[in-house]
Amino acid sequence: MSTTLQKTPTGAAARPGSKPKRHYGTHIFLSVMAVMWLIPLGWSLYTALRPVAATNEHGYFSFAGPFNFDNFIQAWNQxxxxxxxxxxxxxxxxxxxxxxxxxxxxxxxxxxxxxxxxxxxxxxxxxxxxxxxxxxxxxxxxxxxxxxxxxxxxxxxxxxxxxxxxxxxxxxxxxxxxxxxxxxxxxxxxxxxxxxxxxxxxxxxxxxxxxxxxxxxxxxxxxxxxxxxxxxxxxxxxxxxxxxxxxxxxxxxxxxxxxxxxxxxxxxxxxxxxxxxxxxxxxxxxxxxxxxxxxxxxxxx
CATH class of the missing domain: 1.10.3720.10 (MetI-like)
Incomplete structure (x- = not known):
């Protein structure tokens, strides 16, 4: 029984049922870049949701304290x-x-x-x-x-x-x-x-x-x-x-x-x-x- 080979988009022969090559390096690079771009935005949003009193007490690099939208309301009005x-x-x-x-x-x-x-x-x-x-x-x-x-x-x-x-x-x-x-x-x-x-x-x-x-x-x-x-x-x-x-x-x-x-x-x-x-x-x-x-x-x- 002869086996029919298929051509990949690059022109190389591939066997039937073979999985396409995954570009793991590209995916990892894009994921890392996406996280690097999202960290400043996420941290700004996290800081904006914390009252300044909680930040002064626990520090900016902490996760303690309440969260609310008071800063947004005050910023919008002021x-x-x-x-x-x-x-x-x-x-x-x-x-x-x-x-x-x-x-x-x-x-x-x-x-x-x-x-x-x-x-x-x-x-x-x-x-x-x-x-x-x-x-x-x-x-x-x-x-x-x-x-x-x-x-x-x-x-x-x-x-x-x-x-x-x-x-x-x-x-x-x-x-x-x-x-x-x-x-x-x-x-x-x-x-x-x-x-x-x-x-x-x-x-x-x-x-x-x-x-x-x-x-x-x-x-x-x-x-x-x-x-x-x-x-x-x-x-x-x-x-x-x-x-x-x-x-x-x-x-x-x-x-x-x-x-x-x-x-x-x-x-x-x-x-x-x-x-x-x-x-x-x-x-x-x-x-x-x-x-x-x-x-x-x-x-x-």
């Missing part, structure tokens, strides 16, 4: 998180929408349209991400300071102390990364789609908006999730451009929980956990689309 969270929404939502819209236009131009400077522009957009944003802090501050606008737009007469300045800078620094990702994704789409539309009389705008954009929804979901996290967690630019305390985003609200002579680290931990909750909810809601956007097209040659 830090004014409701107002600061709304400020973060005002900054994050327009910045993410503008970033994805402008990046998709640029990605379409450099990936689906054959012209002289498409590769050059793509390299320029990508190279912009290699420059540390803090290097441009002083020039951008001076530019916003001397950019005069009507007092109906800004109470300072310039771009400082406005949401527009933060939105513009966040969009400018994120658009290069999104252009690079979207251009690679659009290149993987079949060129027959736009060629057939061109034969039918569809212009560039119609090809972009009605054909390519709907096919990029998984990529938009993945990038949208990342951009919400990046811009929502941004601390540097709002603190640089906004001087009015009632317009700062939620990432700066933790400063309101610090005392002059004493810091309640349990209260600070509760405030840090509160700031994490919105991004965690967004990731959990868009988790399937996020993973699909990262893996779709990975098997294409």
């Amino acid at each position: 830090g004014g998180f409701a107002k600061y969270f709304w400020n973060s929404v005002i900054i994050t939502v327009p910045a993410v929408i503008l970033t994805l819209l402008l990046a998709s236009m640029m990605a379409f131009a450099v990936s689906r349209v054959s012209w002289k400077f498409n590769i050059t522009l793509l390299i320029m957009f990508t190279a912009g991400n290699l420059l540390p944003p803090q290097v441009l802090a002083a020039p951008l501050f001076e530019m916003m300071k001397h950019f005069e606008v009507p007092y109906s737009v800004s109470d300072s007469g310039n771009m400082l102390n406005t949401y527009i300045a933060v939105i513009a800078v966040d969009t400018a620094f994120q658009i290069g990364f999104c252009t690079f990702v979207l251009s690679n994704y659009m290149k993987a789409l079949s060129p027959d789609l736009t060629e057939a539309a061109l034969v039918d009389g569809a212009g560039i705008w119609r090809q972009y908006w009605e054909i390519i954009m709907p096919l990029c929804r998984p990529a938009f979901a993945a990038l949208g999730t990342l951009e919400v996290i990046f811009i929502y967690n941004d601390f540097f630019w709002p603190l640089l451009f906004i001087q009015s305390g009632d317009r700062l985003p939620i990432t700066t609200a933790i400063n309101n929980l610090q005392g002059q002579f004493f810091n309640d680290y349990n209260l600070l931990a509760a405030g840090a956990v509160i700031t994490v909750i919105p991004t965690l909810i967004i990731y959990l809601v868009l988790q399937r689309q996020f993973v699909a956007g990262l893996t779709l097209g990975s098997s294409k040659g």
Whole structure:
């Protein structure tokens, strides 16, 4: 009786009924990395649930004492998180929408349209991400300071102390990364789609908006999730451009929980956990689309 050999995905012969090779090393490495990433978050949550009196009595590296949500309630009221969270929404939502819209236009131009400077522009957009944003802090501050606008737009007469300045800078620094990702994704789409539309009389705008954009929804979901996290967690630019305390985003609200002579680290931990909750909810809601956007097209040659 002859035995039929089967081919594995790598091309090697395998006997029928043989089990696939398990990558134990990869699994162990990923498990260790996951635990290392979860320990700070878990410890912050554990600290936030303990009263400061129990921590002072038993120490931070102890498991004794009661657990309650008093620190969260006090942090929410003392830090004014409701107002600061709304400020973060005002900054994050327009910045993410503008970033994805402008990046998709640029990605379409450099990936689906054959012209002289498409590769050059793509390299320029990508190279912009290699420059540390803090290097441009002083020039951008001076530019916003001397950019005069009507007092109906800004109470300072310039771009400082406005949401527009933060939105513009966040969009400018994120658009290069999104252009690079979207251009690679659009290149993987079949060129027959736009060629057939061109034969039918569809212009560039119609090809972009009605054909390519709907096919990029998984990529938009993945990038949208990342951009919400990046811009929502941004601390540097709002603190640089906004001087009015009632317009700062939620990432700066933790400063309101610090005392002059004493810091309640349990209260600070509760405030840090509160700031994490919105991004965690967004990731959990868009988790399937996020993973699909990262893996779709990975098997294409």
